[in-house]
Amino acid sequence: MHADLSPVIAATAQWLTRAFPATGGALASALCEVQARQAVTAAAWLRYPTEMDAALLGMAGPGGSARLDWITGADTITGADTVPGDDEDAHAWRTWVDEVVASWAASLLTDPELAARAVAALAESGHGTGSPAEFRRLVAPDAGDRGAAALLRHPDLLAPVAELHHHQLLDRLNPGRTLIA
Known part of the structure; x- marks a missing residue:
């Protein structure tokens, strides 16, 4: 896959x-990070399936974490908003967070059946092996x-993030079908 997704995958997994x-x-931190990275990787590969998609993302940018921070309250807890005198470079990674990818990853982390369908779709698309392993x-x-990832996989905690773009994920996994979820 085109390497341009690496910053988005890393930043979005870090945000999660x-x-x-x-x-x-x-x-536990390492296990949690691996799960976040796998979910974000699957979501990014689904969201940006071609090299052209990845290149367009690189040109337009992923959008950043501001809305996600606001939804989860992280903007007040983690100091996501910098104040004068803060080291703004310490928060630069947040500009590489992709809201849709984070939402799709949250959906995958909280729904094992949906995660299995996403991995199966990756196998068909040619991204990596897309294998369950x-x-x-x-x-x-x-x-x-x-x-280790009790919070990262908690459906109630992730619901505000997962619901943001859940229907788009379902559309990607079931093109041409109208789903009620």
Whole structure:
């Protein structure tokens, strides 16, 4: 896949893990990050399926995390808004967050059936292998994965983010069908 998605994947995964942090120590943080990255990768590959899509994203930019921060209250908790004198570069990564990708990733993290359908769609599209093994922690998390990412996978906590663009994800996975969700 075109490397231009790397900054979006990294920033959006970072946003998810900061907004919905791991519950536990260093191992839990690593497991949580892997799950976020797998969900964001799947969502980004679905959202930007071609090199042209990735190139257009690079030109237009992903939009940033401002609306997501506001929806989750992270703008007041994490200091997402910089004040004069703050090191603004410390927050520059937030400009690479893609709201739609974050929303789709949240949907995948909270709905195992939808995650499995997304990974199957990736296999058909030619992104990576799209195999369940490549996305195992997303589609088949074990007890350790679920425990480490309890907040990241909590449907009620992620609902405001997941609902933002949920219908677009369903349209991508089921083109031409009208779904009621």
